[in-house]
Amino acid sequence: MAWETVIGLEVHVQLATKSKLFSGSATTFGAEPNTQANVFDLALPGTLPVLNGEALRMAVKFGLAIGAHIGKKSVFDRKNYFYPDLPKGYQTSQLDHPIVGKGSLTITLDDGTSRTIGVTRAHLEEDAGKSLHELFPNDTGIDLNRAGTPLLEIVSEPELRSAKEAVAYLKKLHSLILYLGISDGDMSQGSMRCDANVSVRQQGDSKFGTRAEIKNINSFRFVEKAILIEAQRQIDILEDGGRIIQETRLYDPDRNETRSMRSKEVANDYRYFPEPDLLPVVIDDAFIAAVKTTLPELPDLKSQRFQSHYGLSDYDADVLSADRATADFFEVVANACGDAKLSANWVMGDLQSVLHKSELDIAHSPVSAHALAGLISRIKDNTISSKIAKTVFEAMINGEGSADTIIESKGLKQVTDSGAIEKLIDTIIAANPKQLEQYRSGQDKVFTFFVGQVMKESKGKANPAQVNDILLNKLKK
Amino acid sequence: MALELKDIAYIAHLARLQLGAAEQSEALSRITNILSMIDQMQAVDTAGVEPLAHGFDASQRLRDDVVTETNQRDLLLKLAPSVDQGLFLVPKVLE
Numbered sequence: 001m002a003w004e005t006v007i008g009l010e011v012h013v014q015l016a017t018k019s020k021l022f023s024g025s026a027t028t029f030g031a032e033p034n035t036q037a038n039v040f041d042l043a044l045p046g047t048l049p050v051l052n053g054e055a056l057r058m059a060v061k062f063g064l065a066i067g068a069h070i071g072k073k074s075v076f077d078r079k080n081y082f083y084p085d086l087p088k089g090y091q092t093s094q095l096d097h098p099i100v101g102k103g104s105l106t107i108t109l110d111d112g113t114s115r116t117i118g119v120t121r122a123h124l125e126e127d128a129g130k131s132l133h134e135l136f137p138n139d140t141g142i143d144l145n146r147a148g149t150p151l152l153e154i155v156s157e158p159e160l161r162s163a164k165e166a167v168a169y170l171k172k173l174h175s176l177i178l179y180l181g182i183s184d185g186d187m188s189q190g191s192m193r194c195d196a197n198v199s200v201r202q203q204g205d206s207k208f209g210t211r212a213e214i215k216n217i218n219s220f221r222f223v224e225k226a227i228l229i230e231a232q233r234q235i236d237i238l239e240d241g242g243r244i245i246q247e248t249r250l251y252d253p254d255r256n257e258t259r260s261m262r263s264k265e266v267a268n269d270y271r272y273f274p275e276p277d278l279l280p281v282v283i284d285d286a287f288i289a290a291v292k293t294t295l296p297e298l299p300d301l302k303s304q305r306f307q308s309h310y311g312l313s314d315y316d317a318d319v320l321s322a323d324r325a326t327a328d329f330f331e332v333v334a335n336a337c338g339d340a341k342l343s344a345n346w347v348m349g350d351l352q353s354v355l356h357k358s359e360l361d362i363a364h365s366p367v368s369a370h371a372l373a374g375l376i377s378r379i380k381d382n383t384i385s386s387k388i389a390k391t392v393f394e395a396m397i398n399g400e401g402s403a404d405t406i407i408e409s410k411g412l413k414q415v416t417d418s419g420a421i422e423k424l425i426d427t428i429i430a431a432n433p434k435q436l437e438q439y440r441s442g443q444d445k446v447f448t449f450f451v452g453q454v455m456k457e458s459k460g461k462a463n464p465a466q467v468n469d470i471l472l473n474k475l476k477k
Numbered sequence: 478m479a480l481e482l483k484d485i486a487y488i489a490h491l492a493r494l495q496l497g498a499a500e501q502s503e504a505l506s507r508i509t510n511i512l513s514m515i516d517q518m519q520a521v522d523t524a525g526v527e528p529l530a531h532g533f534d535a536s537q538r539l540r541d542d543v544v545t546e547t548n549q550r551d552l553l554l555k556l557a558p559s560v561d562q563g564l565f566l567v568p569k570v571l572e
Binding site for chain 1: 491493501503517530531532533535536537541542543544545546548549550553554556559561562564565566567568569570571
């Protein structure tokens with residue numbers, strides 16, 4: 001039997017506002033407990049919410065970026081439930097009239113194919129506080145710093161068909177929110193959290209199976225693992241003749257399993273109703289147009305431009321455009337040195353591996369875009385070979401100066417004087433009669449031995465193309 | 478839709494209200510009255526009338542994204558019956 005997995009994702013993105021969604025409390029991460037929780041966030045009597053305009057603009061910005069319908073009149077609702085880290089006894093959210101309606105996101109899979117995934121809606125809501133269960137033996141500690149922090153909940157259609165597609169969707173969303181600058185997207189700090197609705201069905205079935213909701217998955221890797229293990233659990237049950245119950249499950253990365261949560265509680269019944277403390281949010285075309293002017297060039301369009309303008313391959317253009325800072329860095333390098341392909345290779349290759357090793361992002365690169373362009377220019381004008389360039393690059397990483405300074409001070413300039421190269425080759429041929437014999441008796445592979453010797457003797461400085469030509473000539477004689 | 482006592486018990490549980498038997502009967506008759514009033518209202522033809530989200534004919538004012546609140550932790554913690562290490566304490570919540 002062939003099974004198909006059906007996945008829908010609900011992603012909570014923490015918006016990068018300075019203050020909370022409905023109050024003027026700060027939202028800085030990692031502050032001392034309860035130092036950013038004030039009378040509004042504690043829901044003291046008499047306090048009233050006022051909507052943060054910037055959070056609204058960020059939500060609209062996201063909606064425009066995914067080509068969604070923008071709700072010109074959106075309404076906040078109360079979602080009622082009791083939990084100690086929710087002092088109001090309800091979460092202010094949006095149910096029937098969200099700020100962002102239907103849109104879509106195009107994902108690219110590893111095999112290069114792309115699919116368009118529907119986004120059902122995105123709405124504004126406030127976060128709850130944090131419960132600390134482990135700190136005290138008989139009590140739970142409550143930190144309300146996070147209470148009231150603005151979230152954008154982005155809900156996808158159940159159109160994802162594998163764990164890999166779910167990861168691709170999440171990565172695309174992550175790239176997009178960073179481009180838009182509406183969130184820092186830091187998953188380790190909870191700035192982007194994901195719930196996955198997972199069900200399985202026989203391939204070809206038109207009806208969905210019963211789904212389980214997996215809560216709070218906080219890394220790309222865990223999303224993939226959690227979906228795989230949950231789909232397998234459901235398949236095992238169904239193949240044994242069992243039945244799936246609709247429930248909320250928690251993914252445990254240590255044991256790589258999902259397990260049931262809140263199993264004893266009655267089905268969630270949040271008794272939503274319109275929030276009487278907030279008026280409907282009405283925005284006009286001018287508001288939307290003003291937000292539109294703040295949209296940057298988005299990854300898909302940037303990738304297309306990198307292909308048409310710089311002649312990059314699909315793959316290179318996609319990799320470089322996935323991250324805005326990387327894309328900007330690449331463009332500065334390419335424009336300064338005039339060789340886009342070499343620039344792409346250096347940015348994605350040597351530079352990326354240095355950044356990865358030293359855990360730096362490209363904004364803190366030890367080699368600036370102009371400095372890298374300086375190095376690539378010296379490869380282009382044949383001052384140094386690609387191989388020597390790697391040595392120069394390492395010196396640049398170590399802060400030894402610009403490419404030109406290093407080439408000069410270390411005497412790394414490529415030898416292009418054919419007279420000098422010829423002399424060197426003569427000496428090497430004379431010193432290796434045995435290999436010469438072998439070559440002339442038809443063992444072509446010995447050629448690389450001679451190239452190696454020449455490069456070694458010249459300390460890598462001889463121009464490789466010239467070495468090849470001259471050597472070929474001399475050996476044939 | 479006719480409500481029964483078990484519906485009242487369920488709603489009371491969701492709202493964390495502890496109602497005695499007499500209170501439940503009282504609540505049943507009151508809520509039933511409210512629902513019959515709603516039934517009466519639903520008989521009105523509202524085709525072409527835009528649903529109302531709020532009683533005021535106005536729209537939400539927006540706030541600038543500025544931090545206006547200062548750290549009042551010491552003052553606010555004094556309102557709680559039990560605190561430690563800057564945290565509000567509640568009886569242990571078991572998941």
